[in-house]
Each structure stands twice: as C-alpha cells, then as structure tokens.
Amino acid sequence: MTSPDPGELDRFAAQLPFTLDDFQRRGCQALERGHGVLVCAPTGAGKTVIGEFAVHLALAADRKCFYTTPIKALSNQKHTDLVRRYGPExxxxxxxxxxxxxxxxVVVMTTEVLRNMLYANSPALEGLSYVVMDEVHFLADRMRGAVWEEVILHLPExxxxxxxxxxxxxxxxxxxxxxxxxxxxxxxVDEERPVPLWQHMLVGRRLFDLFDYDGGARGKKLLVDPELVRHIAHRREADQLADWRPRSPKGRGGHRGRPGLFRPPSRPDVIATLDSEGxxxxxxxxxxxxxCDAAVKQCLRSSxxxxxxxxxxxxxxxxxxxxGDLPDADLPVLGYYEWRExxxxxxxAHHAGxxxxxxHTVEELxxxxxVKAVFATETLALGINMPARTVVLERLVKFNGEQHAPLTPGEYTQLTGRAGRRGIDVEGHAVVIWNPMESSAEPAEVAGLASTRTFPLKSSFAPSYNMTINLVGQMGPAQARDLLERSFAQYQADRSVVGLVRGVERGERLLDEIAAEVGGRDSPVLDYARLRAKISERERAAARSSRLQRRQAAGEALAALRRGDIINVSSGRRGGLAVVLEAARDDEDPRPLVLSEHRWAGRISTADYSGAGAPLGTMSLPKxxxxxxxxxxxxLASALRSAAAGLDVPSARRKRGEPDQHDDPELIALREELRRHPVxxxxxxxxxxxxxxxYLRVERENAQxxxxxxxxxNSLARTFDRIVGILLERGFIAAESAEAADGARTLRVTDDGRLLARIYSESDLLVAECLxxxxWDKxxxxxxxxxxxxxxxxSRGGDGPSTPLFDAPTAGLRRALAGTRRLSGDLRAEENRHRIAPSREIDEGFVATMYRWASTGDLTAALAVADSSSSATRPQPLSAGDFVRWCRQxxxxxxxxxxxxxNAELRAVAKRAITDVRRGVVAVDNT
Incomplete structure (x- = not known):
C-alpha cells in the first residue's frame, strides 16, 4: 500500500476543536507513514482520535476503512460520532x-462481523486499506477473545x-x-491521564485524601495521609469502648444492640456528601x-x-x-414508572439486566x-463512553463467578479510570468507602491498589469447530497449523518456554555437579538411591491402598449400624463406648447419630469408627x-455403661495397626535387593x-x-489436530484417498462441513448436528x-444449567429437546475421548418463556412463566433486560x-420465527 499524502495529518488536525496530544500525534504520524500502530493509553485519553485519522486517510485516498468494536453499543456510539462528522452517506x-x-x-461493525467476512471471502473486503480495532485488549476475553486474533491473523497483508x-x-x-x-x-504507550486523578476515602460522612499529597513522598511512592490513619484509629477506639458498654434495651441505638459501633454511610448520605463537595x-x-436497583430505591425513599x-x-x-414506542401495557411490568421517577x-442504575x-436512555442523560448519580455494575467500565467527575467504590471485593475475591490492581485502575471528563473537569476523583469489616478497604490496601499499574494482556485464543472447518477449507491443515502457531497465544506460550528451558539447563548443570560428587551419572550410589526411592513409593502406595480399604470397610460398617447398637468409637475425644440413636441416612456418606459414655451426642464418620468387628451388643432405647x-x-450414658458392663470391650485408645506389607512379594524382593546392594x-x-x-530430586524437577x-x-496445533479428528469421524471433513507428496493427508470440507462453517455460535458443532x-425439522x-x-x-447464579424441561408445552418441542439433549451428550462424550474441553451443556431454563413470547407476544405472560420456573430451574428471576438480551441471542x-x-422448509420456519420473536420490547431500540 502506498504511503498517504504527508499533508493529511495537518488537514485532519485543523478540523479538530482541540490540539493533538503528543501520543495522538505520534500515532497519526505512524499511520501517515504507512505503518500499522498499537496505541495503549488510559481510559478517556483520546485514543479514538488515531482511529478517526485512519478513517480520514481512507476517505482521502478513496479507499475503505472498517472501524471495529467489541460490542454493539460501542458500534452504535461510534457510528453516530462518524455520521456527525462525515455524513450518513x-x-x-x-x-x-x-x-x-x-x-x-467507512463501515462501523462488531469484530465478529469482520471475522465472518474474512472466512466468507466477502467482496466487501476489496479496496480495504485500514482496520481500526477499538478496545483490542478484548482479545483477553475468555468467551470472545479469539475473534480479535482471528481477524489480526487473517486480514490481507x-x-x-x-x-x-x-x-x-x-x-x-x-x-x-x-x-x-x-x-x-x-x-x-502513554500512561499519563489527560485529567489528573485524586484518590480519597470516605469514613462515615468525612472525606479524606488517601495519599499525603502535600507531605511529599518516600522516593517516588506517595505515603498514606496520616490524618486518615489517625481518624480511623480513633473510630476503632471509640467502637471498642462502645463495645464494652451495657447493651441498650431491645437492642436500640446501634449495630446489633451496641450503641457506638460504626456503620458505613447510607447511599443517600454518600451522594449528599459528594454533592456538598462538588x-x-x-x-x-x-x-x-x-x-444497583436497591441503591436507587434507597435514594428514592429519601428526599x-x-x-x-x-x-x-x-x-x-x-x-x-x-x-414512545414501548407498549403501554408493558410499562408496569418493566418498572417504567419507578425508573422514570x-x-x-x-x-x-446501569447494568446488563x-x-x-x-x-441507553441512562447513558444519554x-x-x-x-443524571447526577448512577449505580452501576463493572460492565459499565468496559468501553461505554460514560465518564464522570467521581467514581465511588462501595467494596473492593467482587464475585468472580466462583468466589468472592479482592479487586486486582488492573480492575481498580479500569473502574476508577471513568473519573474525570476530558474538557469538562480539571481533575477526577476516586472515592473508596471505608468499612471496618472489610480488610481490603484499609488505607494501606487501597493505596497498594491505587499505586500499582499491572494489567497484563493474556491471550484466550483456542481453535473452535467453526474456526477449524474454515481454516481447513481455506488453506488446508498444514497451513492452518502454521497460522495457529503464529497466534498471540502461542507467542506467549513460546516466550514462557524460554524461561523453562533456562530452568532445565540450570538443572542439568546442577546434576553434573552432584554426579561428580558421587562418581558419575552411572554411580552405584545413584542406583542405590533409586532403589530406596522405589521401595518408599511402593510402601506409600500400599499404605494408601490400606487406608482406602479401611475407609471402605468403616463406611460399610457405619451404614450397617442400627438403632440401639453398642459400638466402640475408636479415636479422638469421642473415643469409648457409644450407642446408636439414629441410623445413617446416606449410604454414600454414612453418619449415624450416637451418644457416648461421656454424654457427648453427635454424628460420627469413618474418621471416628474403624468398623473392626461387629457391634459389641445392643440396648433398648426410649421411643x-x-x-x-x-x-x-x-x-442414657448411665444406662449405656450398665448395658456394656458384661461385654468384652476392647480399649478405646488402642492404636490402629499399620498395614501389613509382608505379603507384598514385589516389596519383599525390592528390600532383599537393597540389602544385597554393595553400597x-x-x-x-x-x-x-x-x-x-x-540428585534424584533435581532430576524430578527437570522432568516436570x-x-x-x-x-x-505447539499446544494449539495439537488441539487443532484433535478437533480435526472429531470432524473427520463425524463426516464434516473427509480425507482424500491420495496422500500429498510429503505423506500428509489431503482433507476436504464436506457439504455438512460447509453448513458448520456458516454457524458462529459457542455451540457451533451441536447446532450443525441438529440441522x-x-x-429441528417439522x-x-x-x-x-x-x-x-x-x-x-x-442460567445466572453459577449453579450450572437448569433442570431439563421434560414437560415442554408441545409434543414437537419435547421431541426436539430430547434430540438436542441426546446429541449434546454424545458430543460431550466424544470430546472427552479426544481429550478436548467439553462443549457447554444445553440449558432449558428459557424454553417455556421463549415459547410463550414467540406464541403470544405477551411480555407479562412470558415473564410470569419465567418467574414461576425460577425456583425450580433457575436461581434468580429473569429481568426484563435479560429477557430482551436472550431473545436477541x-x-x-x-x-x-x-x-x-x-432444507427450504426449515429456512422458512426460521424466517417466520424471527418475525415472531422480534416484536414489542425486543424490537424497540434494537442496538
């Protein structure tokens, strides 16, 4: 591609209402010289100006530019911006x-659309000179990140x-x-924020600087504000004193009946404090x-x-x-009137639900x-252009899908990066609310988050079925492997290998040094040490096997106990005689309820009862x-001792016997060989x-x-080969009878494979199989x-897919669900056999709701179906926003x-289904 006219940057800059920053000018100059450019800069720094200059260059040269973003909302926002500047035509x-x-x-699009164009060899790619990849760090996204790497690898040179x-x-x-x-x-790389950010902590209704901005710094590191530390210490002392006071009657006047214990400020108090501070x-x-919704309601209850x-x-x-286009009948169920107030x-509030x-109305306002105060989930920080003067963090812990974990420095930086509106605010403010019950909200911890700038970009690229079939169809398996090995994922893996190889080299040098001490790598000493290690491992295996057998025997014995049995609890503080009050309820994990001779009552497990021998006897119990x-x-303990007086009771403290290893012939032979060894x-x-x-320890570490x-x-290439194996077995790819000159098989994509190549879904292969x-016919x-x-x-909530819907509304739907369920199970079993991460299971928690909506278009009825099934199949009720989002998926x-x-019949049914789903609230503001 020829370099653009060197005067274009001056013409572009002259149209801007502001002067270009240094990093913006450098980025534009690189594009003007015909280079590609990667610009990393803080949120709100004005990176998109460089993307807009790429648009300018393409238009000036009568060429094409695609402007890609990760989400539809950003695409719509950018489209509006560019139309305002260049006109809709x-x-x-x-x-x-x-x-x-x-x-x-110039076409603004989601990155997935461009990826699909590339695989389809779309004629729209002709004349393309620039592609802007806004928010390219999305390639770290676990679900959709691979799309960015696919585009970067596939774009014409x-x-x-x-x-x-x-x-x-x-x-x-x-x-x-x-x-x-x-x-x-x-x-x-530009790390300077265009609007300086000041860090604060809110303690009660008092706002403090987090850092001692006036008192200097130690080296380059700012120190925590001593006034903040003193105030928190005084609050703690006051609370400790209050904790010793007599509790007020009926628990009034403080936290859990304690008059002086500190409580974090209410949401209205926080907003009022921010308002008073400007x-x-x-x-x-x-x-x-x-x-988020509760916070708005709390504020609405105030004045x-x-x-x-x-x-x-x-x-x-x-x-x-x-x-204006929302149906009046739907307004109450949508919570419209409270939202409007x-x-x-x-x-x-602002969240995906x-x-x-x-x-979008909230964003515009x-x-x-x-709108002066928005309560938002962290999804707002992912690219939506909604900067504020101040960002408030109520907590520094969030649920990551598996557990509640502290915010990382990268997450903290991303969230607080929304503070400070360029061209409006001279400074931005980040406020953390102090909570004595949360250790991560202590000043020192917050200071660590605020002063750390670590947000590494990790690739999430991995071959999918759709990617594999398209790569095989376009370039064949050999070239496809080459392309995968050029991915950022493999690039990062290879860089990590460099450090591992150095570790192996260090280990080999150390092995040479140790071997020199004992007489070389073939030394009898090393042979003797290996023999000892083999015996130790054999003994550990025998002990593990014996423990497992003992546990199984004890479990069976516990499950067999009946009410009134007298047993000997063999270990721990509960050791001694006991009587069974209630038999075990679960044979998998038997825990009968017992009463000991020492008056302790509770459930015992295999850790307490060896199960050696039958119960000692029985005694009668009250009903x-x-x-x-x-x-x-x-x-009852007294009655137990009397009933056991004539029984032969072994000592409760008798030590359990160690496993007898004398009958293991291989272990006997190894020990005999050890005794005969010259060393x-x-x-x-x-x-x-x-x-x-x-020596052996270093050798093991090197092997690891x-x-x-x-x-x-070549980890990606191996995954690719396994996916090719599944697609071959299932007939989406076929092997030609003749081999290539280098002995490799020639593969071709079948008609079924071409069907799969047009399905872009997380469950692409399952959809292709169903079709x-x-x-899904008839x-x-x-x-x-x-x-x-x-x-x-x-389903939301982390409990996995909803319960299968065996009572679907119609016979045809029940048949289709059963077939989809069976195909999904078969596919997951085959993936396990091929050592491929299994596809996600189908989730039938939205089926009844979707059927009701597509049948009637009645939002109230559809959401009522969702609510009625939420307790049985879904942990949380479905919000109207989630309903629309899933309808659009x-x-x-x-x-x-x-x-x-x-077949034409199914294509026609799909077309009618689209019309039935895209109506009412689903069709309104379809962005």
Missing part, C-alpha cells in the same frame, strides 16, 4: 442484526491496523507479536444488579433530588422520545449531565430420645545416599519442567425459537439457521 453500520449503508466506504487498547503492562510483548504477524507496527456527577460501582425544574423538563422530553430526580432502551437435653444424655554395607552410606537423593515445555510447545440430523416457528434458546441460554442464531439450514 459515507458511513455504514453492521452489527449482526442491524445493517445500515453496508456498502459505504496490505491492510494497515490501528489497534487501540487500554493501558496494559505488557504492551511491548503484544506489539512485538503484532509486528511479527503484520509487519511494520509502531507501538505507542463531586457530582458520580458513578458508584456496586458489584450486583440487585444492589433526595439532584435536578432543577428545567433539567426535569429536559429529562422528561428525552424519556418520552426514547420510550429516579431519572427525574437525577438518579439511575436492564431493558436496553432504559440503559448521564452524558448530557442531566423418643431428646439428646439435646443434658438430663436425657446423663441418664548397603558401606560405612559412609548415608552421607553418599543424601547426595544421591538430592520438560513436561511443561512439551505442553506449551443435518433433522432434530417444528412450528415458536417451537424452533424455544429449542434454539436451549442452545444459547445460560435467539434471533442471532435463528438468522444463521435461516441462511444455513439444509
């Missing part, structure tokens, strides 16, 4: 379900990339990879959708009002314009300065034993063997390092939409089925 938009002026010279990323700590590594796969690429508008991050009469009038006008008072049109009453325990009788045997054992190297090297086997439109929902839906896959289905 020159700017297009493609987001999967929206297509506007797709043949324009002459296309220049303008990659825009948040600040990452390994920008040079990422830039180095892009240079290897795309050629000349200038890496520009720190609104503010975004408060609450790591829960329910928490808080943050807007003027004129602002309220403008807010009402924008709400009416945005929401919050906005009129300057308050709002909201109706999209509600969320907040950006216009009409009902109130074992929690001390008097009953005393009387065994040497006078300095132990000193020499200690060196030998050190070599295993890690083998796992990292080609006819599992369905009504609502039935097809419902069964497809089982493939895309995922169903629409996306229905559209793929409409194009890819192998």
């Amino acid at each position: 020159r700017i297009g938009l493609l987001t999967g379900d929206v297509s506007v002026n797709a043949d324009a010279p 002459e296309v220049r990339l303008a990659s825009l990323s948040a600040t990452v700590s390994n920008a040079e590594e990422f830039g180095g990879w892009i240079q290897t796969v795309r050629g000349d690429t200038t890496v520009i 720190l609104l508008p503010a975004i408060t991050f609450v790591f829960s959708r329910v928490g 808080m009002r943050l807007t003027t009469d004129s602002e309220r009038a403008r807010i009402a006008e924008i709400i009416d314009r945005r929401c 919050g906005l009129l008072r300057g308050l709002a 909201m109706l999209p049109i509600f969320r 907040f950006t216009a300065g009409l 009902r034993v109130e074992h929690r009453q001390p008097r009953v325990r005393r009387d 065994h009788a040497a006078p300095d045997r132990e000193d020499r063997v200690r060196a030998g054992e050190r 390092l070599r295993q890690k190297i083998a796992a990292a090297t 080609r086997t006819g599992a 369905l009504a439109p609502a039935e097809l939409a419902a069964v497809i929902s089982a493939v895309v839906f995922e 169903v629409l996306d896959l229905l559209d793929q089925v409409r194009i890819a289905a192998p």
Whole structure:
C-alpha cells in the first residue's frame, strides 16, 4: 500500500476543536507513514482520535476503512460520532442484526462481523486499506477473545491496523507479536491521564485524601495521609469502648444492640456528601444488579433530588422520545414508572439486566449531565463512553463467578479510570468507602491498589469447530497449523518456554555437579538411591491402598449400624463406648447419630469408627430420645455403661495397626535387593545416599519442567489436530484417498462441513448436528425459537444449567429437546475421548418463556412463566433486560439457521420465527 499524502495529518488536525496530544500525534504520524500502530493509553485519553485519522486517510485516498468494536453499543456510539462528522452517506453500520449503508466506504461493525467476512471471502473486503480495532485488549476475553486474533491473523497483508487498547503492562510483548504477524507496527504507550486523578476515602460522612499529597513522598511512592490513619484509629477506639458498654434495651441505638459501633454511610448520605463537595456527577460501582436497583430505591425513599425544574423538563422530553414506542401495557411490568421517577430526580442504575432502551436512555442523560448519580455494575467500565467527575467504590471485593475475591490492581485502575471528563473537569476523583469489616478497604490496601499499574494482556485464543472447518477449507491443515502457531497465544506460550528451558539447563548443570560428587551419572550410589526411592513409593502406595480399604470397610460398617447398637468409637475425644440413636441416612456418606459414655451426642464418620468387628451388643432405647437435653444424655450414658458392663470391650485408645506389607512379594524382593546392594554395607552410606537423593530430586524437577515445555510447545496445533479428528469421524471433513507428496493427508470440507462453517455460535458443532440430523425439522416457528434458546441460554447464579424441561408445552418441542439433549451428550462424550474441553451443556431454563413470547407476544405472560420456573430451574428471576438480551441471542442464531439450514422448509420456519420473536420490547431500540 502506498504511503498517504504527508499533508493529511495537518488537514485532519485543523478540523479538530482541540490540539493533538503528543501520543495522538505520534500515532497519526505512524499511520501517515504507512505503518500499522498499537496505541495503549488510559481510559478517556483520546485514543479514538488515531482511529478517526485512519478513517480520514481512507476517505482521502478513496479507499475503505472498517472501524471495529467489541460490542454493539460501542458500534452504535461510534457510528453516530462518524455520521456527525462525515455524513450518513459515507458511513455504514453492521452489527449482526442491524445493517445500515453496508456498502459505504467507512463501515462501523462488531469484530465478529469482520471475522465472518474474512472466512466468507466477502467482496466487501476489496479496496480495504485500514482496520481500526477499538478496545483490542478484548482479545483477553475468555468467551470472545479469539475473534480479535482471528481477524489480526487473517486480514490481507496490505491492510494497515490501528489497534487501540487500554493501558496494559505488557504492551511491548503484544506489539512485538503484532509486528511479527503484520509487519511494520509502531507501538505507542502513554500512561499519563489527560485529567489528573485524586484518590480519597470516605469514613462515615468525612472525606479524606488517601495519599499525603502535600507531605511529599518516600522516593517516588506517595505515603498514606496520616490524618486518615489517625481518624480511623480513633473510630476503632471509640467502637471498642462502645463495645464494652451495657447493651441498650431491645437492642436500640446501634449495630446489633451496641450503641457506638460504626456503620458505613447510607447511599443517600454518600451522594449528599459528594454533592456538598462538588463531586457530582458520580458513578458508584456496586458489584450486583440487585444492589444497583436497591441503591436507587434507597435514594428514592429519601428526599433526595439532584435536578432543577428545567433539567426535569429536559429529562422528561428525552424519556418520552426514547420510550414512545414501548407498549403501554408493558410499562408496569418493566418498572417504567419507578425508573422514570429516579431519572427525574437525577438518579439511575446501569447494568446488563436492564431493558436496553432504559440503559441507553441512562447513558444519554448521564452524558448530557442531566443524571447526577448512577449505580452501576463493572460492565459499565468496559468501553461505554460514560465518564464522570467521581467514581465511588462501595467494596473492593467482587464475585468472580466462583468466589468472592479482592479487586486486582488492573480492575481498580479500569473502574476508577471513568473519573474525570476530558474538557469538562480539571481533575477526577476516586472515592473508596471505608468499612471496618472489610480488610481490603484499609488505607494501606487501597493505596497498594491505587499505586500499582499491572494489567497484563493474556491471550484466550483456542481453535473452535467453526474456526477449524474454515481454516481447513481455506488453506488446508498444514497451513492452518502454521497460522495457529503464529497466534498471540502461542507467542506467549513460546516466550514462557524460554524461561523453562533456562530452568532445565540450570538443572542439568546442577546434576553434573552432584554426579561428580558421587562418581558419575552411572554411580552405584545413584542406583542405590533409586532403589530406596522405589521401595518408599511402593510402601506409600500400599499404605494408601490400606487406608482406602479401611475407609471402605468403616463406611460399610457405619451404614450397617442400627438403632440401639453398642459400638466402640475408636479415636479422638469421642473415643469409648457409644450407642446408636439414629441410623445413617446416606449410604454414600454414612453418619449415624450416637451418644457416648461421656454424654457427648453427635454424628460420627469413618474418621471416628474403624468398623473392626461387629457391634459389641445392643440396648433398648426410649421411643423418643431428646439428646439435646443434658438430663436425657446423663441418664442414657448411665444406662449405656450398665448395658456394656458384661461385654468384652476392647480399649478405646488402642492404636490402629499399620498395614501389613509382608505379603507384598514385589516389596519383599525390592528390600532383599537393597540389602544385597554393595553400597548397603558401606560405612559412609548415608552421607553418599543424601547426595544421591538430592540428585534424584533435581532430576524430578527437570522432568516436570520438560513436561511443561512439551505442553506449551505447539499446544494449539495439537488441539487443532484433535478437533480435526472429531470432524473427520463425524463426516464434516473427509480425507482424500491420495496422500500429498510429503505423506500428509489431503482433507476436504464436506457439504455438512460447509453448513458448520456458516454457524458462529459457542455451540457451533451441536447446532450443525441438529440441522443435518433433522432434530429441528417439522417444528412450528415458536417451537424452533424455544429449542434454539436451549442452545444459547445460560442460567445466572453459577449453579450450572437448569433442570431439563421434560414437560415442554408441545409434543414437537419435547421431541426436539430430547434430540438436542441426546446429541449434546454424545458430543460431550466424544470430546472427552479426544481429550478436548467439553462443549457447554444445553440449558432449558428459557424454553417455556421463549415459547410463550414467540406464541403470544405477551411480555407479562412470558415473564410470569419465567418467574414461576425460577425456583425450580433457575436461581434468580429473569429481568426484563435479560429477557430482551436472550431473545436477541435467539434471533442471532435463528438468522444463521435461516441462511444455513439444509432444507427450504426449515429456512422458512426460521424466517417466520424471527418475525415472531422480534416484536414489542425486543424490537424497540434494537442496538
């Protein structure tokens, strides 16, 4: 590609209402010289100016530019910005379900759309000179990150990339990879925020600086503000004193009846404090959708009002314009009136569970300065252009899908990066609310988060079925492996191998040194040490086997105990005689309820009871034993001792026998070989063997390092080969009878494979199987939409898929679900056999809701179905926003089925299903 006219940057800069920063100018100059560029800069620094210059260059040269973003909301936002500058005839938009002026010279699109174009060899790629990849750090996203790497690897060589990323700590590594796969690429890292950020802590209703900004620093590190530390210490002392005071009657006056114990401020108090300090508008991050909604309700219950009469009038006008197409009948179930009242008072929530049109209205009002306080989940920090003067963090711990974990420095930086509006605020503010019950909210901990800048970019790239079939179809398996080995994932793995190889080399040098001490690598000392190690491992295995057998025997004995049996509890504080009060309820983990001769009552396990021998005897018990009453325990323990007086009771403290290993012939032979070994009788045997054992330890560590190297090297290519194996077995790929000159098989994509190549879904292979086997044939439109929902839906709450829906509304839907369930199970079993991470299970928790909506279009009825099934199949009720989001996911896959289905009847049903789903709230504000 020829270099652009060197005067274009001056022409572009002259049109801007501000002067370019140094990093912006350097990025633009690199593009002007014909280079690609990777720009890493903080949120709000103005990275997109460099992407806009790529648009300018393409238009000036009468060429094409694609501007890609990770999410539809960002694509819509960027499309609006570019239309405002260049006019609607020159700017297009493609987001999967929206297509506007797709043949324009500049098209804004989601990255997935560009990936699909590349695999389809779309004619729209002709004349493409620039691709802007906004928020390119999304390639670390676990679910969708591979798309960015696919695009970077597949784009024609002459296309220049303008990659825009948040600040990452390994920008040079990422830039180095892009240079290897795309050629000349200038890496520009700018860590200066355009608006300075001040860190604070809110203790009660008093706002403190986190750092001693006036008192200097130790080296380059700011110190925590001593006034903040003193104030918190005084609060703790006051609370300790209050803790010693007599509790007030009826528990009034303080936390749990204690009058002086500190409580964090309420949400209205926090907002009022920020308002009095001139720190609104503010975004408060609450790591829960329910928490965001509850925060707005808490503020609405107070007298808080943050807007003027004129602002309220403008807010009402924008709400009416945005929401005018919503059906009146749906407004109550959508929570419209409470949401509207919050906005009129300057308050709002923002999270993925909201109706999209509600969320976008909040974004418009907040950006216009009409909403002053937003309570948001962390998803707001992922690219939406909603900066504030202040960011508030209520907690520094969030649920990561598996457990509650402290925020990382990268997460803290990303969240607080929203503070400070360029061109509006001279400074931004981050406020952490102090809570004495949360150790991560102590000043020193917060200071560590605020002063650490580590946000490494880790690739999540891995071959999928769709990627594999497209690679085989386009370039064959050999070239496909080469391409995978050029991915950022493999680049990072190979760099990690360098350190591992150095470790192996150090280990080999150490082995040479130790071997020299004992007489070389073939020394009898090493042979003797290996023999000892083999005996030790054999003894440990025997002990493990014996323990397992004992546990199994004890478990069977516990499960066999019946009420009234007298037993000997063999170990621990509970050792001695006991009587069984209640037999075990669970044979898998038997825990009978017993009463000991020492008056202890509780359930015992295999850790307490060896099970050796039968019960010692039996005794009669009252029909009902109130074992929690001390008097009953005393009387029953006395009766137990009397009943056992004539029994042969072994000592409760008798030590358990060790496993008898004398009958293990291999162990006997090894010990005999050890005694005959010449080193065994040497006078300095132990000193020499200690060196030998050190040698073996280093040898084991080296072997582990070599295993890690083998796992990292060509790991993606191995996964690719396993996926090819499954696709061959299932007939999506076929092997030609003739072999290539180098002995490799020639593979071709079959008709079924071409079907799979057009399915872009996390469950791509399952969808292809359902289509080609006819599992979804002969369905009504609502039935097809419902069964497809089982493939895309995922229950919230971390408890896995919903219970299978065996009582689906129609016979056709029950048949289709059963077929999909069976195919999914078969596929997962085959993936396990091929050692491939199993595909996710289908989730039928949205099926009944989807069927009701597609059948009736009645939102109230559809959400009522969702609520009625939430307790049985889903841990949390479905919000209106989630309902719309899942409907749009169903629409996306229905559209793929409409194009890819192998028979005309199913394609027609999919088309009618799209019409039935895309209506009402699902069709409104479809962005």
